[in-house]
Amino acid sequence: MNARDRFLAVLDGVQPDRVPTFEILIHPTVVEALCPGGNHADFLEKMDIEGAITGTPSSLYAKTVVDREKHIVRDEWGVTRGVGTEVVPMPMGGPIETMDDLRDYRAPDPWAPGRLQQLEDLAARFRGQRALGVHLHDSFSYPTYLMGMDKLLMALHLDPDLVRALVDLSVEHTLGMIEHAAKLGAEFVLFGDDYAATAGPLMSPKSFEEFLLPGLRTVVAAARERGLRVIKHTCGRISPLLDMIVDTGINALHPLDAAAGMDMAAVKRQYGDRIAVCGGINCGEVLSDWTPEQVREEVRRRLEELMPGGGYIMSSSNSIHSRVRPENYGAMIEALHEYGVYPA
Known part of the structure; x- marks a missing residue:
């Protein structure tokens, strides 16, 4: 199997020759430390990372500077964002408060020239060699950006029609992005909307079922x-949303973070005949604070627990952010390649 076949095999429910890996985000400081002078694609090739995916959805939309001193920009959605040390600019405010605002609003064009240039570049470099992915949003993130999280969650009860309209607008845009990505050769899509915090879902299961x-x-x-x-x-x-999410027909679930109380092994036991699981290596502590040797041991332990029978893609518990020690991520990949091989 090559890298592409290995990654897609897991998503198709087939045991590969080795546990594959990918990350939804890898901070440039880690890329530079482990692949000096190289770009993101060079890094994927050097580290032999099977899943090659575009940057977070925010990176697919142009931004204009609103306040240079305060590092504030506005994206094509009309959402203001604060630019910090991490890759993703944090949303600060959106253009929609009422249904009247929405009537005159137009979402960005999913077919705009260059919209998926990142995917085109990955395809030109890795087609047939690594699994080509696109990172998009589904039904929750854009409404939260356009209204603000607090206002949107209150609107579930105070203005449900506005919430439904925002979800419809978001889904319509994403459908165009899916079609565009498929025509460019994407082989998998990651929908990156967060539905929960550490304590639990951001809304009741009933509201999730009705609105999202x-x-x-x-x-x-x-x-x-x-x-x-x-x-x-x-x-x-x-946990309260798992049955509904799995029933949509997804191929895999990411990242099932133990720090939020998710037991990946238990999820695999319950749903492993229907989905693969992705994640397993804590990026807030293990990859940021432990030693490389401790990381290697954690990788070995997690593989023993999660790789039997296939259905597992190893990754961090969220992303390779700026606090991750490059040597620890390197140790994770080395240990994965050493210990993650299935018997012939």
Whole structure:
């Protein structure tokens, strides 16, 4: 198996020759430390990372400077964002407060020239060699950006029609992005909306089922119909939502963070005949504070627990952020390649 086949095999429910890996984000400082002078694609090749995915959805939209001194920009959605030390600019405010605001609003064009240039570049370099992925949103993130998280969650009860309209707008945009990505050669899509915090879901399961689940189901079905595998990412303690998420037809779930109370091995036992699981290595402590030898031992331990029978893609518990020690990420990959091989 080459890297592409290995990654897609897991998403297709087939045991590969070795446990594959990918990350939804790798900070440039880690890239430079482990691959001096190289770009992100060079890094993927050097580290032999099987899943080659575009940057976070925010990176797919142009931004204009609002306040240079305060490092504030506005993206194509009309959302203001604060630019910090991490890769993703944090949303600060959106243009939608009422249904009247929404009537005159137009989402960005999913087919705009260069919209998926990152995917085109990855395809030109890795087509047939590494699994080509695109990172998109499903039914929750864009509404939270456009209204603000607190206002949107209150609107679930105070203005449900506005929430439904925002979800519809978001889903319609994502459907265009899926079609665009499929035509450019994407082989999997990761939907990156977070539904929960460490304590639990950001809304009741009933509200999730009513407002967000239909949109998630729609975009998952659209991706699968176009031959794309689907990885669903959501941070937090999502136990009350698991049945609904798995029932949408996803291929894999990421990252099932133990720090949020998620037991990846238990999820694999319960749903492993339907989905793969992705994650396993804590990025807030293990990859940031431990020694490389401790990281290697943690990788070995997690592989013993999660790799039997296939259905496992190793990754960090969220992303390779700026606090991750490059030597620890390097140790993780080395240990994965050493210990993550299935018997012939």
